[in-house]
Amino acid sequence: MRFGYILAFIVMKSTVENIKNLWFGADTPIRQYKIKLHPELWAACQRTSHDFNPPSGATHLDDYRKSDKIAFAKAVLNDLNQNRSVRKTSAYELAYSGILSASRKDYRV
Numbered sequence: 001m002r003f004g005y006i007l008a009f010i011v012m013k014s015t016v017e018n019i020k021n022l023w024f025g026a027d028t029p030i031r032q033y034k035i036k037l038h039p040e041l042w043a044a045c046q047r048t049s050h051d052f053n054p055p056s057g058a059t060h061l062d063d064y065r066k067s068d069k070i071a072f073a074k075a076v077l078n079d080l081n082q083n084r085s086v087r088k089t090s091a092y093e094l095a096y097s098g099i100l101s102a103s104r105k106d107y108r109v
Contacts, residue, residue: 012038014080019045019073024061044079048072 012018012034022038023045025031035042052075054068064072 012041014041014077016070016073016077019076020069023049023072023076024064024069040083041076041080044076044083048076048079 012022019041022031022034022041049072052072054064055071056063056065056068058064058068
């Protein structure tokens with residue numbers, strides 16, 4: 001009898017602790033898998049890292065304090081929330097504009 005491989009999906013909530021572990025954690029195959037499964041979260045981390053200035057003034061990731069890592073994770077969460085609200089707004093606008101154009105009398109399919 002042959003057994004197949006079971007693929008485990010790692011569902012990760014966008015929490016401060018998970019973001020800290022994802023960005024500052026050791027580069028392991030599991031971390032790479034999490035990055036692959038959550039590209040939106042990883043992209044938010046990358047965007048945030050470009051403009052982030054840690055409260056302690058540290059210049060290297062190795063010098064970051066716990067408070068710096070928490071501040072970074074909160075900045076990533078803010079970035080995610082802003083992008084999600086923009087996408088929701090644009091989706092609503094698209095849906096609403098579709099309703100308007102479909103309700104026009106001269107609209108024919």
